[in-house]
Amino acid sequence: MTIRDKLAKIKPGRITGKGGTAPVGKAADEAGSGPSIPGPSTNAMTNLILADIALRAGGALLRRGVERGLLGNKTGTAKAKKIIRGRTMGETLIGTALARVATRSVPGAIMVGGGLLAKTLYDRRHGKSAKAEGEAAVDAKAKKGAKE
Structure with a gap:
């Protein structure tokens, strides 16, 4: 048994030649050919929820900063904070x-x-x-x- 045959048994569909075919198109992207960065959790849905919360919080902070900056030019930063509140x-x-x-x-x-x-x-x-x-x-x- 050759090394190629052994690898084909371990990872079917990833090795060309006897016993398997190479993934094509969308399947190649899903096969994980690039490096993977692990998330904070092992559960993918938890990572998705954490990313959503982080993006929304970051967006809210950015929005407040922009609002305060635009209002602060004319009114002053202390008054701008009061207006936003x-x-x-x-x-x-x-x-x-x-x-x-x-x-x-x-x-x-x-x-x-x-x-x-x-x-x-x-x-x-x-x-x-x-x-x-x-x-x-x-x-x-x-x-x-x-x-x-």
């Missing part, structure tokens, strides 16, 4: 829903982007009154965030 659950859910609509499809991105463009043009058209309304809303959010 002062948001209602409804405002957070609406923002999340709009982001999902915009990222899941091209028509959704066009719709959400068009709405944001229209709101920006509307605010620029109304100039000082829109600026005063915006500043009043930001101040109200900051006061609400300071109470919490």
